[in-house]
Amino acid sequence: MNIISLFSGAGGLDLGFEKAGFKTVWANEYDKEIWETFEKNFPHTTLDRRSIRNIPSCDIPEAIGLIGGPPCQSWSEAGALRGIEDHRGQLFFEFIRVLRDKKPLFFLAENVSGMLASRHSDALENIKNHFIDSGYNLSFKLLNAHDYKVPQDRQRLFFVGFRKDLNMTFEFPKAFPLKRYLKDVIWDLKDNALPAKEKNYTNGHACTLANHEYMTGSFSTIFMSRNRVRNWDEPSFTIQAGGRHAPLHPQAPKMEFIEQNKRIFVKGSEHLYRRLSIRECARIQTFPDTHTFYYDNLTAGYKMVGNAVPPNLAFFLADAIAKQLTQANILKKVS
Template identity: 55%
Template sequence: MNIISLFSGAGGLDLGFENQGFNIIWANEYDKSIWDTYRYNHKDTFLDTRSICDINSDEIPSQIRGIIGGPPCQSWSVAGCMRGIDDPRGKLFYDYLRILQDKQPYFFVAENVPGILSRRNHDAFKKIIREFENCGYNVCFSLLNTSDYGVPQDRKRVIIIGYRKDLGIVFDFNNLRKSRNTCSLYDAIYDLPEPLAALSKNKSNYDTGEFLNNEYFIGDFSSIFMSRNRIRNWDQPSFTIQASGRQAPIFPGSDPMIKIEKDKWEFSGDNYRRLSVRECARIQTFS
């Protein structure tokens, strides 16, 4: 079944759909730092690297059954000051809607951060759902946690799914089957060898042996990072893996963090490090 991908990033969502038998024939990603990674891992997909704002719908393949993708989430997140639809990145939702309206595939899947459901963004989110419906789709959404579905990570995301109204289908989130057991950090990364410290904050070790990218980011920790506990035990899922290596959670074998006062934590010893790039990839269920 042919589908297209918008705001594709490195292609994680695309990989999930490919593993379920979908064929992604066209994708769009504007961030040039991601292009090589996407192309290397999705060799049969044409990657359009222009801004989505500059792409006309008639330049996108028409023989498709679905559209997937998550418009940039920074403008809806707490860390991004929750500017929502007032942020230029938040407005990119309208380009998703524009292409959906013009292509009219059987279904679409969009995802975003929990902040899109905040009280501050309530009216904007309702408007977005209404616009999806106006494109001709039966729309539903739910806040899901990936740890409920076999991922060793607490990662909450709002999933929006729509089926074209003439198909008479409404997606039912109640039919999703949760995993019986929570996948833990032990399950995900315990077999990996001890990683190397990066050569510097901005320079990697390129030869780390059998496991590529088996190194961790070094450098200072921000006051925001130190405002709460960042260590999970081996028998727990990881905290959310963020985009920045500097914000990676602390390795579960590290000395515990202790609370000093409100919004201020410290390490209880000298044995601690961030999770490595490879550990973060495993936790996100990349092979």
């Protein structure tokens, strides 16, 4: 079940689809800080390093599925909210261009919940209509990764479509009642994380577990404006792409409220407040420890982990796609 992957990043989507029985035969990623990580973790996948704008569809192999998460910064609540007016927002149309040219059986596209902001309503409807006009029955839903065995509150939008001639409409998997929390995934890492070297350069092989190192440095006024600590028996805050805004380790007490938009670390416990390590963030994102992230500076490591789709969430979506295609006897016809 060969698929192609656009805006692949560190490969969170690809890991989930691989676990569900799919194989990424060709991937595209333009960020040079990610190339080594993707290629070493997916040695059997061809990685095209060009900008997708410069890749003609004839250079992309045939496959039954197309997956990807077009860059989301321009849609994010934490960003400028420029949306489709930003050149990064327009990369959604490159995804649609490849979809129209290759006509796979299905597609899956992921993006941030900021797309639902009222100011983006016209742009969002435009994108949805483009998917439909491309010949696909579109399913569209906001999901929280915590409902799919991911120990983190993380809301993301998913666009999933089956080609119209298949006479199928994707049904999103139901949420799981059993949840996972911080203690379930990072308790065993609490005592051996390393602070980054000067200027947040990596410790490299000095880490007993790959990437188990955390960014150091001061905390901004914005960071200190609200609590950044979740307890062991809670899900993590959303793992973000910026290391300076990584959640704090649950060993620390929750930050003390002083006034609106101002909190402080509890006096006497200041030494307990540290950012989650890159490996802890990766565990919370449900990456296996065998998935190594390669970087010189920790900022690149946090970015790769934070921008990824949690592999567990990707798996449940991929598994639902595979089961629906199998039940309809579609896979037998194309194999």
